[in-house]
Amino acid sequence: MRKSYVTNNIKLNEFDALIRITVEMSKYLYPYIREILKSKEDFEDNSVIWNDFNKRFIELIKERFNIESVRVKKLLNQAENDEIIIKYLLTLSFCISNRGYQKLKNFLYDF
Amino acid sequence: MQNKLSFHQSSASLEIIGLPDYSNNENKDQISIISQWKLTIVDKPLIEGKIEHLGPIMDAFYIYSNLLIKNEIPIYKSKLIDIKADNLHIHNIVLKSSKPNVKPLVLKIGNSLLSDTINCFDQLNESPNVRIKTYVPKNIPQKLRFGLNKKAKFFNFFITPFIAICTLILFSSSFIYFGNPFENIEKKELINPD
Numbered sequence: 221m222r223k224s225y226v227t228n229n230i231k232l233n234e235f236d237a238l239i240r241i242t243v244e245m246s247k248y249l250y251p252y253i254r255e256i257l258k259s260k261e262d263f264e265d266n267s268v269i270w271n272d273f274n275k276r277f278i279e280l281i282k283e284r285f286n287i288e289s290v291r292v293k294k295l296l297n298q299a300e301n302d303e304i305i306i307k308y309l310l311t312l313s314f315c316i317s318n319r320g321y322q323k324l325k326n327f328l329y330d331f
Numbered sequence: 332m333q334n335k336l337s338f339h340q341s342s343a344s345l346e347i348i349g350l351p352d353y354s355n356n357e358n359k360d361q362i363s364i365i366s367q368w369k370l371t372i373v374d375k376p377l378i379e380g381k382i383e384h385l386g387p388i389m390d391a392f393y394i395y396s397n398l399l400i401k402n403e404i405p406i407y408k409s410k411l412i413d414i415k416a417d418n419l420h421i422h423n424i425v426l427k428s429s430k431p432n433v434k435p436l437v438l439k440i441g442n443s444l445l446s447d448t449i450n451c452f453d454q455l456n457e458s459p460n461v462r463i464k465t466y467v468p469k470n471i472p473q474k475l476r477f478g479l480n481k482k483a484k485f486f487n488f489f490i491t492p493f494i495a496i497c498t499l500i501l502f503s504s505s506f507i508y509f510g511n512p513f514e515n516i517e518k519k520e521l522i523n524p525d
Contacts, residue, residue, distance in 0.1 A: 254341060254443045261420045261441035306419055306442065311400050313446035317453035330401055 223286050243320040246312040253313050334362050336461060338454035342373040343447035347461055363462045375438050378426065386463065387411050389452045396449050
């Protein structure tokens with residue numbers, strides 16, 4: 221999915237390290253993640269946060285991902301990507317506890 | 332004197348009141364015998380119940396949140412609690428009373444309140460001062476999972492050439508039904524040797 225011509229297989233310790241970084245970032249960013257989810261819940265009254273987040277998310281996808289890929293196209297399609305984004309945000313918000321690393325790892329294995 | 336512990340996460344807070352199990356030589360700050368619990372969610376009615384209800388309610392939230400993330404149908408039903416998704420953002424919770432003639436308590440919470448509640452339960456589960464048995468998401472041993480990945484890689488390695496060869500076989504076999512032009516010319520030469 222990435223904009224890269226080199227396919228590197230991730231090693232187990234690198235995979236673990238990435239999960240740990242993601243969990244620590246989620247803990248730190250939980251108030252923001254929560255506000256983004258809340259903004260989508262009251263979209264009519266409070267759409268600014270969701271729109272800003274979605275705009276930046278799409279910008280980053282276009283910048284770093286291979287936009288010719290079918291899966292990436294799905295992420296860019298605003299009609300389809302709401303569900304995917306909400307599920308990713310929820311996954312992150314459920315993994316901010318001390319055992320968040322193990323939880324996120326289990327979620328990823330089950331994807 | 333009872334011990335009281337509170338767990339907070341943004342708009343949700345969980346309060347546990349109980350006693351330590353002195354027969355087990357526990358610390359005086361510990362709670363092993365829970366006598367009361369309260370779950371407060373901002374702008375929602377207070378949720379409280381018997382001690383035997385806390386475990387099943389926590390289990391329900393954990394199982395439901397797992398279903399929600401894993402792209403399965405997010406519905407959880409039990410004698411005590413039903414949770415289902417109204418849509419992508421709103422979750423409908425029905426808490427049924429064990430007392431007769433008491434109407435069930437219906438709550439609608441959004442994703443933000445759901446994650447606050449789950450995080451309160453996580454704090455309770457992880458607290459060294461409270462002992463409670465709840466649902467624990469399945470832990471699959473790493474070796475087994477990576478073993479499966481290796482099998483998948485092995486399969487992927489062979490599947491592409493396998494399909495390619497099959498396609499070649501199927502495609503080329505259709506040419507069997509067309510005549511060989513050289514063979515026809517030779518046959519004509521045999522008929523007309525001049």
